[in-house]
Amino acid sequence: MALRDNAIVAYAETKVMEKSDRDVFVLIGEMLESLLDSTGIEKSEVDGLVVAGMTGTGAGNIFWPQTIADVLGMQVGFCEQVNIGGCSAAGCVVRAAAAIEYGLCDIAFLSFSDTHVLEDKTDHTHTYRREWTDPYGLMGPPGAFGLLSRAYEAKYGLDYRMLGKLAVTQRNHAIMNEHACEKLRVPITIDDYLNSRMISDPIRLLDCVMRTDGGAGLLMMSRKKAKEKGLTKNIIPVGYAEVTNYLGGENLVDVTKSGHSICGEKALKQAGLALKDIKSFHPYDDFIIAIMLQMEAFGFCKPGQGIQYVREMNFAYNGDLPLNTGGGQISAGQAAGSSENIVEAIRQLRREGGERQIKDTANALVTGIGWINYARNWGSSAALVLVPE
Amino acid sequence: MSKPLKDTLSVKRNIRHFDFSEPYWEGTKQKKLVLQRCKATGKFQHFPRPVSIFTGRRRDIEWKEVSGKGTVYSYTITERGTPGFRGQEPYAVVCVTLDVGVNFVANIVNCTVEELKVGMKVKPYWHPLDDGTHLCMFQPDKD
Numbered sequence: 353m354a355l356r357d358n359a360i361v362a363y364a365e366t367k368v369m370e371k372s373d374r375d376v377f378v379l380i381g382e383m384l385e386s387l388l389d390s391t392g393i394e395k396s397e398v399d400g401l402v403v404a405g406m407t408g409t410g411a412g413n414i415f416w417p418q419t420i421a422d423v424l425g426m427q428v429g430f431c432e433q434v435n436i437g438g439c440s441a442a443g444c445v446v447r448a449a450a451a452i453e454y455g456l457c458d459i460a461f462l463s464f465s466d467t468h469v470l471e472d473k474t475d476h477t478h479t480y481r482r483e484w485t486d487p488y489g490l491m492g493p494p495g496a497f498g499l500l501s502r503a504y505e506a507k508y509g510l511d512y513r514m515l516g517k518l519a520v521t522q523r524n525h526a527i528m529n530e531h532a533c534e535k536l537r538v539p540i541t542i543d544d545y546l547n548s549r550m551i552s553d554p555i556r557l558l559d560c561v562m563r564t565d566g567g568a569g570l571l572m573m574s575r576k577k578a579k580e581k582g583l584t585k586n587i588i589p590v591g592y593a594e595v596t597n598y599l600g601g602e603n604l605v606d607v608t609k610s611g612h613s614i615c616g617e618k619a620l621k622q623a624g625l626a627l628k629d630i631k632s633f634h635p636y637d638d639f640i641i642a643i644m645l646q647m648e649a650f651g652f653c654k655p656g657q658g659i660q661y662v663r664e665m666n667f668a669y670n671g672d673l674p675l676n677t678g679g680g681q682i683s684a685g686q687a688a689g690s691s692e693n694i695v696e697a698i699r700q701l702r703r704e705g706g707e708r709q710i711k712d713t714a715n716a717l718v719t720g721i722g723w724i725n726y727a728r729n730w731g732s733s734a735a736l737v738l739v740p741e
Numbered sequence: 742m743s744k745p746l747k748d749t750l751s752v753k754r755n756i757r758h759f760d761f762s763e764p765y766w767e768g769t770k771q772k773k774l775v776l777q778r779c780k781a782t783g784k785f786q787h788f789p790r791p792v793s794i795f796t797g798r799r800r801d802i803e804w805k806e807v808s809g810k811g812t813v814y815s816y817t818i819t820e821r822g823t824p825g826f827r828g829q830e831p832y833a834v835v836c837v838t839l840d841v842g843v844n845f846v847a848n849i850v851n852c853t854v855e856e857l858k859v860g861m862k863v864k865p866y867w868h869p870l871d872d873g874t875h876l877c878m879f880q881p882d883k884d
Contacts, residue, residue, distance in 0.1 A: 483762060484788045487754050487876060488848045489826035490834045491819060498817025499836050499846075506815065506859035553818035553831075601794050603786060603843045607815070726788055727836050727844035 355622065358449035359578040359586035359741065362390045363698045365568040368533040368685035372467040372565035376409045377423050379465035379567030384424055387571040391583060393459060398571075400457030401428045402444045404689030405435030406722070408468025411475065420463060430456040437722025438636050439594055439734035441568075441691035446592040446736070448572045458573060464691035465567030480726045491552055494560055496724045497639040498552035500607045504641065505554065507608060508656035512554070514663055515640045516545035518675070519558050519682065521667045522637070526679025528669075528708040529696075533564050533685030559640045564685030568695050575741070584741070585702045590715075591623030591737035597725065598733065608656075611733030612649035612719065619735035623715070627651050630737075631712040632674040632700060633667075634693040636721040637682045642730075643675070646719055650735075669708040674700075677708050694718050694736065701740045715739045746818070746857070747832045748850040752825055754870055762789040764804045769875040772867040774809040776843065777802055787843040809865035810882060811839035816849070816857055837863055837879055851880040 364386035366379055388395060401424075403410070403417040410416035417433045430451040434443040441464050448460040468474070476482075476492075490496070504510055523540045526532040540558065548558040578586050595611030620627060627650060635646045644658035652673070653661035667675035678684050678696035688695075697716035699705055716738045723731030758766055768775030778785050779793040781801045786794050793801040816835040819826070826832065835849045835857075849857065850866050864882040867875040 477757075480788050482757050483759060485834075485846055486823070487756050488834050488846060488878075489749060489752070489819060489823050489829065489832060490817075490846060491821070491823050495817055495819065495834060498819075499815040499834070502817060502859065503815035503836075550818070550820040552834075553820060555817070603784065603794075604838060727846055 355446065355449050355592060356588055356590045357575055358452055358572060359575045359588055360445065360570050360572050360698060361578050361583045361586050362387045362571040363568070363695050364390070365531055365688065365695050366566050367531045368564045368566040368687045370533060370535055370564055371469045376465055376467040376471070379467065380420060380463055381424065383463065383465060383567050383569030384461060387461065387569055391571055391581070393571065393581065395426070398426060398459045398461050399428050400430040400448060400451055400460030401426060401432070402430070402448045402451070402460055402462045403433045404440035404444055404464045404691060405433045406437055406440045406689040407466040408472035408474045409466055409470070410473070412473030428457060430460065436594065436596060436720070436732045436734070438638065438690040439720030439722040439732040441689055441694050442592065442718060442720045442734045442736040443594060445570070445572070445589050445694070449589060452572065452574055458577060460572045462570040462572060464569060464689040466687065466689045467565040469563055469565045484726060493638060493724055494552040494555045497559070497641065498555045500729060501554045501641050504608045509659070511659045512546060513542050514659045515559070515644065516542035517662055518640050518643050518667065519545045522676050522680040522683040525669060525677050525708055526683035528706070529678045529684060532679045532683065533562070536562065536679070536683050536685060555639065561638045561681045561686040564687040566685070566687030568688040568691045586741040587698045587701050587738050588741055589736060590739050591619035591621070591625070592735065593618035593622070594720070594732060594734040596732040598729065605728050607729045608645065610645060610649050610729045612646050612735065615733050615735045616650040619737050623737035625715060625737060629715065630717045631714050632677065632697065632710050632716045634676055634697045634716055634718040636690065636693060636719045637676060637680040638686070638721060640682065642721055669705070669710055674710045677705060677710060690720060697738055701738055713740060746852060746854050747829045749826060749829045749832045749848050750850065750868055752829060754876060756870070759789070761791045765789050766874045768806065769867070769877065770873050772875055773806050774865060774877060775804050775806050776841065778805045785841045785843050787845055807839065807841045809839065809877065811837040811845070811863055813857070813859055813861045813863060814838045814844060815859060818854065833857060835863070835879060845877070848878045849880065850878055856881060
């Protein structure tokens with residue numbers, strides 16, 4: 353057995369909402385219902401529950417996954433919460449596969465719903481922040497990405513118009529995505545990006561992800577079982593790797609580099625693919641510059657040449673390398689526990705992308721970024737390679 | 742025309758210390774920058790940790806005074822402050838690489854937007870807090 357012996361047999365998602373009109377338990381229930389309906393699987397057959405830990409609503413509850421099992425009336429042999437920030441959803445896929453391989457469960461429900469706008473219990477007080485950044489008014493992620501962007505600019509130079517190009521590409525995709533947050537489904541230009549107000553200079557409003565509410569979920573089982581069940585539109589995880597606290601035992605870490613350089617190579621090797629074989633790219637996007645930094649870290653271009661690469665490439669759904677074809681989190685809204693770009697990749701590989709359908713669906717590369725650590729880049733990096741069955 | 746940069750000195754700060762950071766804060770009472778150093782490797786580390794980040798051993802931690810001189814590695818100008826800092830905008834948060842090889846995040850004072858540059862030399866500016874400690878900020882080092 354290996355990672356590639358497992359299958360994602362179904363996905364579900366809600367429309368992204370500025371603020372949820374229903375409780376998070378309702379969203380989770382709707383996802384389960386949709387997954388059961390679309391596969392014909394009975395609830396009693398689902399014996400694994402894997403919950404993304406990136407949840408503001410669930411953050412205050414140390415019994416969160418058990419609470420969800422109880423609310424849904426599920427008896428499970430594997431009950432897990434995956435806490436690697438924005439890598440959690442990708443991390444859930446590999447942990448569910450591992451549990452299936454190990455015989456802990458046969459069919460796993462991966463739950464990504466969150467309502468962190470409606471009800472946020474996130475607590476950062478027992479971290480470095482209270483002593484080492486809050487007293488200086490550093491504003492969380494926008495502040496950290498402000499520091500990161502300035503360091504990049506000082507080292508390599510930065511043409512902000514090209515970051516604007518990425519913002520516009522993703523926005524155009526969100527306009528075609530009926531599940532994207534309605535507030536964000538309005539066209540923008542590069543000038544709109546450049547003129548959007550500064551938050552933590554050089555980070556502008558249109559660099560930033562907007563917190564939103566929403567639900568998503570996946571159903572996973574072994575490929576063997578999927579075949580027995582007659583399920584045919586399966587997506588196979590063929591490569592995965594993650595890195596947390598990149599160069600954690602060193603002091604001066606170049607913030608333009610990240611753990612993606614390690615996990616990207618590892619995941620592609622496991623998948624048996626070269627980077628040039630990748631047909632679409634679905635990077636975790638909390639800030640626009642993170643997309644470009646990941647292009648460099650994965651090796652789509654050399655370090656420092658991200659701007660030039662963006663200038664030369666067309667990242668539209670029908671372009672050279674389709675990028676976050678659902679709009680990414682920045683233009684669809686940050687919801688559902690870091691899962692949106694994974695769900696979009698799965699939808700595309702199943703050829704259910706509608707008017708934004710990618711032509712070449714031989715594979716997709718999805719990533720995660722999680723947490724912000726002190727005076728560094730970001731806390732976790734993940735890479736997941738998916739192929740259709 | 743120089744763009745004003747606020748110094749945030751009027752912000753009320755009540756900082757909860759971790760117990761393993763107390764030697765740092767004790768040093769600031771005398772305006773001394775006292776950082777953790779790993780006895781096994783001779784390297785400094787910041788922020789304070791319960792163990793050496795180089796060896797994983799608690800017993801390898803010692804505390805040593807440093808000059809606090811360094812160069813600006815990066816900076817961001819906050820145009821929309823955190824709740825306690827509203828009304829202070831624009832203010833700068835800098836990430837300084839100290840001469841002893843650690844990065845230190847802080848505010849900068851006595852500095853305009855035009856002066857603030859990656860690579861500029863800085864030294865500590867000690868801002869008194871109500872509990873007798875001082876907050877380590879930075880200022881241009883023109884010596």
